Amino acid sequence: xxxxxxxxxxxxxxLVTPSLDLKRHKGQxxxxxxxxxxxxxxxxxxxxxxxxxxxxxxxxxVFCTKDAAPVIKSYSPELIVHPVLEESYTISxxxxxxxxxxxxxxxxxxxxxxxxFDCLVIGPGLGRDPFLLExxxxxxLLARKFNVPFVVDGDGLFLVTNSIDLVxxxxxxxxxxxxxxxxxxxxxxMNCEVDEENTGDQxxxxxxxxxxVTILRKGKSDLISNGEIVKSVSIYGSPRRCGGQGxxxxxxxxxxxxxxxxxISGHESLSENPAILGCIAASxxxxxxxxxxxxxxxxxxxxxxxxxxxxxxxxxxxxxS
Amino acid sequence: xxxxxxxxxxxxxxLVTPSLDLKRHKGQxxxxxxxxxxxxxxxxxxxxxxxxxxxxxxxxxVFCTKDAAPVIKSYSPELIVHPVLEESYTISxxxxxxxxxxxxxxxxxxxxxxxxFDCLVIGPGLGRDPFLLExxxxxxLLARKFNVPFVVDGDGLFLVTNSIDLVxxxxxxxxxxxxxxxxxxxxxxMNCEVDEENTGDQxxxxxxxxxxVTILRKGKSDLISNGEIVKSVSIYGSPRRCGGQGxxxxxxxxxxxxxxxxxISGHESLSENPAILGCIAASxxxxxxxxxxxxxxxxxxxxxxxxxxxxxxxxxxxxxS
Numbered sequence: 001x002x003x004x005x006x007x008x009x010x011x012x013x014x015l016v017t018p019s020l021d022l023k024r025h026k027g028q029x030x031x032x033x034x035x036x037x038x039x040x041x042x043x044x045x046x047x048x049x050x051x052x053x054x055x056x057x058x059x060x061x062v063f064c065t066k067d068a069a070p071v072i073k074s075y076s077p078e079l080i081v082h083p084v085l086e087e088s089y090t091i092s093x094x095x096x097x098x099x100x101x102x103x104x105x106x107x108x109x110x111x112x113x114x115x116x117f118d119c120l121v122i123g124p125g126l127g128r129d130p131f132l133l134e135x136x137x138x139x140x141l142l143a144r145k146f147n148v149p150f151v152v153d154g155d156g157l158f159l160v161t162n163s164i165d166l167v168x169x170x171x172x173x174x175x176x177x178x179x180x181x182x183x184x185x186x187x188x189x190m191n192c193e194v195d196e197e198n199t200g201d202q203x204x205x206x207x208x209x210x211x212x213v214t215i216l217r218k219g220k221s222d223l224i225s226n227g228e229i230v231k232s233v234s235i236y237g238s239p240r241r242c243g244g245q246g247x248x249x250x251x252x253x254x255x256x257x258x259x260x261x262x263x264i265s266g267h268e269s270l271s272e273n274p275a276i277l278g279c280i281a282a283s284x285x286x287x288x289x290x291x292x293x294x295x296x297x298x299x300x301x302x303x304x305x306x307x308x309x310x311x312x313x314x315x316x317x318x319x320x321s
Numbered sequence: 322x323x324x325x326x327x328x329x330x331x332x333x334x335x336l337v338t339p340s341l342d343l344k345r346h347k348g349q350x351x352x353x354x355x356x357x358x359x360x361x362x363x364x365x366x367x368x369x370x371x372x373x374x375x376x377x378x379x380x381x382x383v384f385c386t387k388d389a390a391p392v393i394k395s396y397s398p399e400l401i402v403h404p405v406l407e408e409s410y411t412i413s414x415x416x417x418x419x420x421x422x423x424x425x426x427x428x429x430x431x432x433x434x435x436x437x438f439d440c441l442v443i444g445p446g447l448g449r450d451p452f453l454l455e456x457x458x459x460x461x462l463l464a465r466k467f468n469v470p471f472v473v474d475g476d477g478l479f480l481v482t483n484s485i486d487l488v489x490x491x492x493x494x495x496x497x498x499x500x501x502x503x504x505x506x507x508x509x510x511m512n513c514e515v516d517e518e519n520t521g522d523q524x525x526x527x528x529x530x531x532x533x534v535t536i537l538r539k540g541k542s543d544l545i546s547n548g549e550i551v552k553s554v555s556i557y558g559s560p561r562r563c564g565g566q567g568x569x570x571x572x573x574x575x576x577x578x579x580x581x582x583x584x585i586s587g588h589e590s591l592s593e594n595p596a597i598l599g600c601i602a603a604s605x606x607x608x609x610x611x612x613x614x615x616x617x618x619x620x621x622x623x624x625x626x627x628x629x630x631x632x633x634x635x636x637x638x639x640x641x642s
Contacts, residue, residue: 017620020560020620021560022558023541025499025500025540025562026499026562026563026566027562029562053563054621054623055621056621057563058562059563059564070388070391070392073363073392074392074395076364076625077368077396077565077624078364078564078625079364080362080564081361081363082361083360310621311619311621311622312621314621315619315620319619320560320619320620321560321619
């Protein structure tokens with residue numbers, strides 16, 4: 001028996017979005033970091049990082065390779081971009097010992113910032129370079145050590161699907177697979193195929209089997225589970241499927257998860273799960289922004305147009321004053 | 322007994338903003354230089370430099386590292402960007418003698434421009450590289466030799482807090498610390514903690530102890546002192562705390578300080594302090610622009626949006642014709 005219930009995404013958005021206050025200072029509305037961006041991909045980490053700011057985070061960092069950094073920086077002066085990741089081709093002539101030193105340096109560059117971050121987004125535009133993914137594995141372990149929540153998307157899911165221990169039993173991990181990424185995750189972890197008849201139950205089993213991480217399965221309806229409850233978000237949405245919308249979602253989950261954590265830590269009586277709330281809020285907002293962008297731009301709608309509608313959509317649901 | 326009085330920021334803006342005149346030529350409305358921008362940070366120096374232009378300066382230069390230059394150039398063709406600063410990693414294999422030569426070259430590249438500048442902004446996106454900060458120390462001494470005013474913000478404040486002699490007793494130096502930077506400054510210079518009960522008096526003591534430099538302490542109300550008087554600016558403002566607003570302020574102080582100096586040098590009877598006037602005007606304008614941007618963009622407001630409102634805000638207070 002399926003127990004999936006539709007979440008009231010707009011109420012969740014109103015619950016978790018903090019009220020603005022002149023007494024607050026820089027950083028208190030959230031400091032997010034995206035781990036991603038390589039020689040090949042630069043748009044995805046930008047979309048994730050700028051979405052976080054457009055929703056209301058105060059600071060958004062990107063940790064990417066040296067090749068990707070100038071391009072990501074040039075998209076927007078609002079981001080803080082660290083050119084610290086390395087791909088195999090830059091160290092191909094290195095000895096094992098030298099490679100180990102480079103890896104230590106890469107991880108060290110992220111470590112010195114780690115404790116200031118409220119949430120990481122791991123994966124947008126990461127690529128699949130083996131050396132880079134090794135470093136990112138270490139960064140995930142580091143985040144767990146510091147108790148920093150993280151959202152895993154894109155090539156981060158490729159990494160995690162093959163090394164499920166990286167996220168296993170970490171309650172502050174959120175995975176945001178699309179149809180194909182979800183399929184691989186089910187095959188790898190549950191050793192079976194996706195059951196389209198019992199999507200909710202299967203999602204719950206999957207999340208439980210990974211030790212209670214939260215999974216947001218993107219689709220016509222978004223489905224969210226932490227191994228206990230299953231929620232769906234079906235409001236709004238757009239028929240346009242341009243690439244990059246998943247990056248908006250991962251950046252948004254990071255912000256709303258941070259805000260939910262902040263909210264819950266201040267209210268002992270709230271028994272809600274911050275990762276679940278973060279996913280519901282992010283899904284609801286993206287679906288509304290995508291729908292609004294589509295009414296404005298129709299077939300021409302691009303991811304940047306949807307990002308441009310995040311503010312108006314949030315304001316509509318949850319006015320700033 | 323505190324003697325902090327609220328400044329009439331709008332009257333100050335009207336007083337110091339020069340009337341436009343078809344007979345004037347390029348440069349007369351101000352030539353500003355930002356010293357900042359390194360491998361890691363490029364947004365901050367851009368925000369400071371473009372803000373100066375948007376307020377009405379004629380020319381805005383940026384002196385940054387080779388890595389930062391193409392990115393800052395790409396943000397806007399309006400800026401003149403000099404890729405002259407060096408970080409330690411580019412000279413790590415140099416001898417002591419070679420490093421000294423590099424430093425001389427860096428400082429020389431700035432020196433040949435120095436006398437044309439009406440004001441420098443030192444610090445936005447500077448980073449904390451030891452070699453780079455050594456060069457910037459020399460640039461500060463040079464500015465003092467040429468009697469060029471300078472505004473110190475961001476990592477420039479990190480440098481100055483640890484080497485207070487760089488600004489000590491220079492009446493044309495303005496420091497613009499935020500809450501955390503102010504705290505470190507008080508600890509280092511006064512050897513005590515911030516006294517939130519007597520903020521005005523403590524700020525005046527601090528400014529006096531640094532030999533009468535002007536300090537603009539950013540906060541819910543901005544507080545300004547040169548060791549003699551204490552002024553506050555509390556009008557307008559926005560609850561959004563996205564990173565980068567401090568860069569707008571530092572670029573704005575540079576322009577208004579230049580204009581104030583120009584005004585006062587032409588009117589013997591005016592006994593006002595140009596640094597104090599510059600801080601009041603800049604604070605008032607930023608607070609109005611931030612407030613206007615917030616009414617338009619709400620939670621989605623980014624620093625670029627505030628910069629986009631500088632012109633409209635200034636025009637509203639002080640029409641160009």
